[in-house]
Amino acid sequence: MNKSLALKNVKIVDTFSGDVLPPLDILVSDLSVQEISENINTDDKCIQELECRDKFVIPGLFECHTHLSALRNQPEEVQKEIFDECEMEGPFCIDELDRLVLSDFLRFGVTQIRDLGGPVQILRNLKEKSLRNPSAGPDIFYAGPMLEMPPLRGQEMNERWPGWTVAVKSSQDAQNIVESLLEDGATCVKVFGKFEDKVLKSLINHADNFKLPVTCDPGPTFFHDITVTKGIGLGIRCFEHAKSLWYPALKDELKMEHDELKGKSPELQNAFTQRLMDMGAESISISKLGKLADIMVESQVFLCPTLNIFRFFSEKPEVFNDEEPEKFGPIFAVLFEVGRQIVDELAKHGVRMLIGADSYIPRFTHNEMELLSQNGVKAIEVLRGSTLYPAIWLGVDDTYGSVTVGKKANLVILDDNPIDDIKNIRSIFTVIKNGEIVSGPN
Secondary structure (H helix, E strand, C coil): CCCEEEEEEEEEECCCCCCECCCEEEEEECCEEEEEECCCCCCCCCEEEEEEEEEEEEECEEEEEECHHHHCCCCHHHHHHHHHHHCCCCCCCCCCHHHHHHHHHHHCCEEEEEECCCCHHHHHHHHHHHHHCHHHCCEEEECCCEEECCCCCCHHHHHHCCCCEEECCCHHHHHHHHHHHHHCCCCCEEEECCCCHHHHHHHHHHHHHCCCCEEEECCCCCCCCCCHHHHHHHCCCEEECHHHHCCCCECHHHHHHHHHCCCCCHHHHHHHHHHHHHHHHHHECHHHHHHHHHHHHHCCCEEECCHHHHHHHHHCHHHHCCCCHHHHHHHHHHHHHHHHHHHHHHHHHCCEECCCCCECCCCHHHHHHHHHHHCCCCHHHHHHHCCHHHHHHHCCCCCCCCCCCCCECCEEEECCCCCCCHHHHHCEEEEEECCEEEECCC
C-alpha cells in the first residue's frame, strides 16, 4: 500500500462551479482522494505531509490529441530531433524516446493522455508501463488505428507503423473492427477521411453499444465525406481540428460552388481550394458558424481545435516538410487564422472544447491552453477542456476531471490561480499521480 499523503491548506479549484474554495486539507492514499476537510490529523507516521499554503490544486491535466506511436520506430537522427524539439531536460538516450517524452508530460502536469491514432500494440505497451509505474508517464486512453474506407489516405504511415490506419470496407467489417479494438484495450474510436454513410452509422452504433465514444477528423479541409453537420446527425460527439468547421460555415455562394465541384476533376477542386485559402476567414459566414455552434451545444458535441500545431507549422514549416517549407508555411498560417476565428465564435456560443496539441511534445499542451484563452475561451473553460470535459467525453468522469473524494489522486498543485490567468498553469509546484509525488518537492 502506498504511503498516505496529506496536502495542507490548499485551495481547490472546483472545475464544476468554477469557484476557488477556501483552504482545505486533502488526504490521498490507495491511489485516490480519501478525505477533504478543514484539518486532517497527520500525527500518523504513515502520512506524508505537504504544506500548500497559498497554493491551488486542480485535477491532473488531459492532453486530448496525441500520436505517441510516432515516438517508436524512428531513425536515430529523427529521435534526436524530436528530443531537441521537446526541449527536455537531461541526456538523450537512443531508443528511449517514448520513456523520456512520457515522463516529461508529467512535468507539465499532464497525467492523462487521449491518443488518437497509432498501432494498438504500441499504445497498449505504453499504457501498461504507465500502470506499473506512476512516474513512467500519464494514464493513456487510446483509439488505436484511425479508421477509414479504402483507399487509405494514411497508407504511407502504415509502412513504418503497421496498423496506424485500418480500412473499414463494410458494415460488418465496422462491427468486427469495433469489437477487436475493444479487446485490444481501446477506450474510444477515431474515424478519418472517407466513409459511406451506412458503414459509418453502423460503426458508430456498434461503438455506442460498448460505450466507446467516437471522434472524427474529416481529413481534407474541403471536399471530404464526413462533414460536421452530417457527423452530428449520425451520432458523432467530438470533432478534431477547428478547420473541420470551415466547410459548413462557408458563405452560401461559396458552399454552392464547392458542392457543384464534388466529383469533378482534382485540378478544379484544387483551384477552388486555393481560392478559399486566399480568402481565408473572409470566406466564412459568421451567422452560419453561430448556428452550427448552437447545434453543437444542443447536441452536446465537443471540439478539439488543435490551434497550436497550425501556428507551430506556420512558423517552422520545415518541421512538417523540409523539402517545400515555402509551400506549407503559408497554408498553415491560413489554417491557424481561420481556426482562431472559429474558436472565438464557438466560445461565444458555449461550445465545449478539449485541449489537444496533435503532437507528442509535452509543452504544447500549455501552449494550446494559452492560445484558446487568447482567442475568446474563458480561463475556466480552458481548464475544463483539459480536465472535466475529456473525462465526460470518455465516460470516466466518475474517476477523473475534478478534485473530489473517491476520484483518482492525479493532481497538480500550482503557485498561482489558473482562473485569474490560464498562463498560471505553468506555475507548477507539485504533480501527483496515483497518490504519489512524481514531480516537485519530495
